[in-house]
Amino acid sequence: MEPATQIRPAPVEHAAEAAETVLTVAHVSKSFGDNHVLRDFSLELGRAENVVVLGKSGSGKSVLIKCIIGLLPIDAGRIVVLGQDVGTLDHAAMDRLRARVGFLFQSNALYDSMTVRENLLFPLRRHWLAHTPDQERELVEQALADVGLAHTAEMMPAELSGGMRKRIALARTLILRPDIILYDEPTTGLDPITAREISHLMREVQRKYRTSALIISHDMNCVRLTADRVALLVDGRCYAEGTFEELQQSPDPPIRAFFTE
Numbered sequence: 001m002e003p004a005t006q007i008r009p010a011p012v013e014h015a016a017e018a019a020e021t022v023l024t025v026a027h028v029s030k031s032f033g034d035n036h037v038l039r040d041f042s043l044e045l046g047r048a049e050n051v052v053v054l055g056k057s058g059s060g061k062s063v064l065i066k067c068i069i070g071l072l073p074i075d076a077g078r079i080v081v082l083g084q085d086v087g088t089l090d091h092a093a094m095d096r097l098r099a100r101v102g103f104l105f106q107s108n109a110l111y112d113s114m115t116v117r118e119n120l121l122f123p124l125r126r127h128w129l130a131h132t133p134d135q136e137r138e139l140v141e142q143a144l145a146d147v148g149l150a151h152t153a154e155m156m157p158a159e160l161s162g163g164m165r166k167r168i169a170l171a172r173t174l175i176l177r178p179d180i181i182l183y184d185e186p187t188t189g190l191d192p193i194t195a196r197e198i199s200h201l202m203r204e205v206q207r208k209y210r211t212s213a214l215i216i217s218h219d220m221n222c223v224r225l226t227a228d229r230v231a232l233l234v235d236g237r238c239y240a241e242g243t244f245e246e247l248q249q250s251p252d253p254p255i256r257a258f259f260t261e
């Protein structure tokens, strides 16, 4: 399928910041045998920008994220995260880079045997970031306040609702003050009201900390609420990109297919 004419993103408010690119995926290809998942895929993410990647099931969204965080090697192209070419980094350098790139798993990946506080402290210790007990307490309190759950530090994950678990997972990402957050299906499994609250929270985090986010989602409400720009992954390529509204109004059938129920 020939790529559609790219719909250009609308001018972004903070021009100086928008000019700063925090993630570049340039002409990336990735195959598993004869399965050519990514074919010359390109995408850029600016500072304090939220980009949603929309694609059918099995189109390669998770593969893309795994390539970005260096869990899968790419066959061709280049991925540059915060100025560093992922393909050239050794294990230690990749580990340091991962401390600056938060990843919110679909499953939340909380440790059920640990309290919320211990879950939040885990990434600090995992990345050998030394803090005094007072600093640790402050960081936990701030991260929990950021997600509206200040009172939950001593609770166990099993005592929390699905929406609360998602918030705690986000707090655990935020405690490292990441430059970039990768969200994998952040609203899957949540009821529509809770899903909307999480989408609003993602926007609040972006505004407060000027984080950039790459978001994978099927939830069109979440896409509409969180995306500054949407990229459509079709046949391994970035078929079109633009704002939610621009793409929604496109008459192009492959684009329309994403926006019709």
Ligand SMILES: Nc1ncnc2c1ncn2[C@@H]1O[C@H](COP(=O)(O)OP(=O)(O)OP(=O)(O)O)[C@@H](O)[C@H]1O
Residues within 6 Å of the ligand: 032, 035, 037, 055, 056, 057, 058, 059, 060, 061, 062, 063, 064
């Ligand atoms: N480690 C792997 N080895 C072989 N094939 C893989 C591997 N990981 C992914 N694939 C294949 O790559 C393709 C894209 O998978 P991926 O999980 O990225 O899809 P997705 O767009 O995230 O789908 P979904 O929305 O259903 O999660 C699939 O055909 C999958 O079988």
